[in-house]
Amino acid sequence: MKYFDPHIHLTSRTTDDLEAMAAAGIRAVIEPAFWIGQPRTRIGSYIDYFSSLIGWERFRASQFGIAHYCTIGLNSKEANNEALAEEVLNLVPRFALKEGVVAIGEIGFDEITAAEEHAYRVQLEFAVQNDMLVMVHSPHRDKKRGIQLSIEIAREMGLGMEKLIIDHNNEETVDDTLRSGAWAAFTIYPHTKMDSARMVEVVKKYGPERIIVDSSADWGISNPLSVPETAALMESSGVDAETIRRVTWQNALDAYAQSGQIDVAALEAEAQIDQTRTFLDNSVLRGQQPERSVKS
Amino acid sequence: MSNPQELLDWIDGELGCHLDEAGDDWIRKARAEVAGGVDDGRFAQLLALASRQARRRAADISSEGRSRAAELLAGWDPVAWSVLDLLRVSLVLSRDDLAEESGPRAILEAFRFGDVGELCALARALQFLPQPEAYLWQARECCRSNMNEVFEAMACDNAFPAKHFDEVAWRALVVKAVFISAPLDRVLGLDNRLSEDLARMALDLADERRSAGREVQPLLWMCLGRHGGQRALDSLEREVAGDSVAGRRAAALALSRAGEGQRLAALAAGESDPQAAAALLAAQDEAPTQAAFRAVLDCPLP
Numbered sequence: 001m002k003y004f005d006p007h008i009h010l011t012s013r014t015t016d017d018l019e020a021m022a023a024a025g026i027r028a029v030i031e032p033a034f035w036i037g038q039p040r041t042r043i044g045s046y047i048d049y050f051s052s053l054i055g056w057e058r059f060r061a062s063q064f065g066i067a068h069y070c071t072i073g074l075n076s077k078e079a080n081n082e083a084l085a086e087e088v089l090n091l092v093p094r095f096a097l098k099e100g101v102v103a104i105g106e107i108g109f110d111e112i113t114a115a116e117e118h119a120y121r122v123q124l125e126f127a128v129q130n131d132m133l134v135m136v137h138s139p140h141r142d143k144k145r146g147i148q149l150s151i152e153i154a155r156e157m158g159l160g161m162e163k164l165i166i167d168h169n170n171e172e173t174v175d176d177t178l179r180s181g182a183w184a185a186f187t188i189y190p191h192t193k194m195d196s197a198r199m200v201e202v203v204k205k206y207g208p209e210r211i212i213v214d215s216s217a218d219w220g221i222s223n224p225l226s227v228p229e230t231a232a233l234m235e236s237s238g239v240d241a242e243t244i245r246r247v248t249w250q251n252a253l254d255a256y257a258q259s260g261q262i263d264v265a266a267l268e269a270e271a272q273i274d275q276t277r278t279f280l281d282n283s284v285l286r287g288q289q290p291e292r293s294v295k296s
Numbered sequence: 297m298s299n300p301q302e303l304l305d306w307i308d309g310e311l312g313c314h315l316d317e318a319g320d321d322w323i324r325k326a327r328a329e330v331a332g333g334v335d336d337g338r339f340a341q342l343l344a345l346a347s348r349q350a351r352r353r354a355a356d357i358s359s360e361g362r363s364r365a366a367e368l369l370a371g372w373d374p375v376a377w378s379v380l381d382l383l384r385v386s387l388v389l390s391r392d393d394l395a396e397e398s399g400p401r402a403i404l405e406a407f408r409f410g411d412v413g414e415l416c417a418l419a420r421a422l423q424f425l426p427q428p429e430a431y432l433w434q435a436r437e438c439c440r441s442n443m444n445e446v447f448e449a450m451a452c453d454n455a456f457p458a459k460h461f462d463e464v465a466w467r468a469l470v471v472k473a474v475f476i477s478a479p480l481d482r483v484l485g486l487d488n489r490l491s492e493d494l495a496r497m498a499l500d501l502a503d504e505r506r507s508a509g510r511e512v513q514p515l516l517w518m519c520l521g522r523h524g525g526q527r528a529l530d531s532l533e534r535e536v537a538g539d540s541v542a543g544r545r546a547a548a549l550a551l552s553r554a555g556e557g558q559r560l561a562a563l564a565a566g567e568s569d570p571q572a573a574a575a576l577l578a579a580q581d582e583a584p585t586q587a588a589f590r591a592v593l594d595c596p597l598p
C-alpha cells in the first residue's frame with residue numbers, strides 16, 4: 001500500500017520517523033508552513049524557516065524515497081504579532097511560487113481576531129491572483145465557527161471551493177465543510193484532534209468523496225504513522241480497499257495536483273531511494289554505496 | 297568570462313526538444329524582460345516560475361552538445377544538468393549588467409531565497425560569469441551545503457572551484473567529495489591542483505576509515521598523485537592487498553600516478569579479478585588521469 005500524508009511537520013521529526021514512514025509505505029508528504037512552537041521575533045527566522053521547507057527538509061525526505069511538497073504562509077497564531085506579520089505577508093510571495101509549493105497554508109483562524117482575518121484575507125488574495133490552492137488550519141477552540149468563517153471569506157474573496165482544503169475537521173464540522181464544496185481533511189492526532197477509530201466511523205458514514213486523512217505530526221505528542229495506521233484500522237473494520245485508497249492517497253493527490261507542482265507520473269512510479277540523487281525523478285547510483293545522511 | 301550569446305545559443309539548441317510551445321514562449325518573454333532590466337525580486341521570481349514550464353528532469357545533453365560545451369568553456373561538462381538548469385542559467389545569462397555591481401547583487405539575492413533546484417542552477421551558472429570574486433563566498437557556501445545536490449552542482453562538472461578557490465576551500469571541497477561519496481572524478485581540474493596537504497588529508501582519512509573497520513572510498517586514491525611520499529606508497533600497498541576490487545583497481549591507478557607504473561605488471565599477474573588485472577596492465581605505460589577512475593566504479597555517467 002502507498003500513502004500520502006498531506007499534512008506533517010517534518011522539521012520536528014527525526015530520521016527514525018522518516019525511516020519508519022517510508023517502511024510503512026508513505027510515499028509523499030506535504031509540510032505546511034506553521035507555528036514552530038516557540039514564537040518567532042524576527043523576519044529572518046521566517047526566511048530561514050521557509051528556506052528549509054523548500055530546501056533542506058525536501059532533501060532530507062528524498063533520502064528516504066519520500067517526495068516532499070510544502071505550503072507557504074503566515075499562520076494564524078503569529079498573525080497576531082501585527083508588525084512582524086506585515087513583514088511576513090510581504091515575504092510570502094517570495095517563497096510561494098517556488099517549485100513544489102502546492103498551496104498557501106496553513107492559514108486561517110486561531111482566536112478569530114481582526115489581525116488573523118487581515119492576514120487570512122491578504123493571503124487569500126495572493127492565492128486567487130496566482131491560481132493557487134489554500135490549506136486552512138481550523139482552530140482548536142470555536143472550531144465550528146472558525147471553519148464557517150474561513151469558508152465564507154474564501155468564497156467572498158473568489159477562491160474556487162475545489163481549491164480549498166479545510167483541515168482538522170471533526171464530526172461536528174464535516175457537514176459544513178463538505179457542503180461548501182471544499183476538501184475535508186481530518187487530522188489523526190492523539191488527545192486533541194481525531195483518533196483512528198472515530199475516523200473509521202466518519203468514512204463509513206460519509207464515504208470517500210473529498211475526504212482526506214493526515215497526521216499533522218509535529219513537535220507535540222503526535223504520530224507520523226497516523227495515516228497507515230488508520231488505513232489498517234479501516235481495513236480491519238471492513239472499509240473497502242478503494243475507499244481506503246482514496247482517503248489515504250488519491251484524494252490528497254487529486255486535490256494538490258491541481259497546483260501543477262506534483263509530478264504525478266514520478267509519484268506513481270516506484271520510489272527511488274538514493275542518498276546521492278541528482279534529479280527528483282532519476283536517481284543515479286554511482287557505484288560506491290552512498291552512505292545515508294552523512295553529516296558533512 | 298564566456299560569451300553569453302554563444303552560451304545562450306547552446307542552451308537554445310539543447311532546450312529545443314524539452315519545451316512545449318507555451319514554455320518556449322514563456323522563456324523568450326522572460327529573457328527579454330530580464331535583458332530589459334528587472335528588480336531583484338522579479339528576477340528571483342522568474343527563476344522560481346521557470347519550474348512552471350519544465351520539471352527538474354535530466355536534460356540528457358547529447359555527446360555533440362557536450363563537446364560543444366567543452367569548446368565554449370574549457371572543462372565544463374553539462375552531463376548532469378536538468379531542463380530547469382538550462383532555463384534558469386539562460387535567465388542569468390540574459391542579464392545585461394553581469395559586469396556591473398547590480399548583477400552580482402541580484403544573483404546573490406536569488407541565492408539567498410533559492411530552493412534546492414534554484415541553488416543548483418545558480419551554482420552551475422557561476423562558472424560563466426564575470427566578477428568571480430563577488431561569488432566566492434557563495435560558492436563556498438554551496439560546498440558547505442548538506443544538500444548533496446547543491447554540493448555536487450558546485451563541486452562537479454563545474455569550472456569555478458578549481459579556478460577560484462584558495463587552498464583551504466579547494467581541499468575542503470575535495471575531501472568532502474570523498475567523504476560523502478560524491479563523484480570526485482567529475483571535480484574539474486583535480487589533477488592540476490593536487491598537493492602535499494591534500495595527500496596528507498586523504499591519507500589521514502584512509503587511516504580513519506581503516507581504524508573504524510570500514511572500506512576506504514576507492515576514489516580517495518585520486519587525491520595522491522605524486523604526493524604523500526612513502527606513507528602514500530605504504531597505504532596503497534595495503535589497499536592493493538585488500539578485498540575490495542574497486543579499491544585494488546583505484547590503488548593500482550594511483551600507484552601508476554605515483555610513478556610506480558613498473559609495478560603494475562607484477563600486480564596484474566597476482567590479480568584474481570580478470571577485469572582488474574586488465575585495468576592494471578592498461579595503466580602501466582601512461583599515468584592515468586582523473587577520468588580513468590570512473591571505470592573503477594564500473595558505472596555509467598548519469
Ligand SMILES: [Zn+2]
Pocket residue numbers: 007009032034106216
Ligand atoms: Zn499543521
